[in-house]
Amino acid sequence: MRTIFLVRHADKISDDTDAPLSDAGQRRAECLANTLSDAHIEQIFTSDLQRTQQTAAPLAEKLRVKPVTIPLSRPDQLIEAIRAGKAENVLVVWHDATLPKILRALGAPEVTPIAHTEYDRFFILTLAAGATRSQPRLTSLRYCDSRK
Secondary structure, eight states, X not given: OEEEEEEXXXXXXXXXXXXXXXXXXXXXXXXXXXXHTTSOOXXXXXXXXXXXXXXXXHHHHHHTOOOEEEOTTOHHHHHHXXXXXXXXXXXXXXXXXXXXXXXXXXXXXXXXOOOTTOOOEEEEEEXXXXXXXXXXXXXXXXXXXXXX
16 A cells, blocks of 8 residues: 655745745644654655745654655656655645646546645545555545644
8 A cells, every 4th residue: 555645835925936935834834744743754745846845844854754856847747756656655745736636647536626725735645556446545634724
């Protein structure tokens, strides 16, 4: 079995193309690290924008895992890296517009679009290793209220 944890980056400070995380986003990133600290994450993927990297950073530091950065413009490269990977537990920190398409490409059922203001969507995709006919299982959650 392989488990892929997928989240949208945490709350950002502005709508600039490469906006960093806001204070609320930093709190959400820390919460994500606490949430996944015992999930045996072996590999982390982020886009090349700083907010995805900042979202993954607390967990990466805690686990001493170096995130793999893939250009936002290359979601196909991300999908291939996930498929080709050997890690049993993977974290993907990505973006609202393309995350549902990535899930779909990995075999998940269609998910509702992620609103531009939604930072708490959390998906867990479970894949049966080596099984070509097995249907992936998808769990959709909300995580870490960062307004506190």
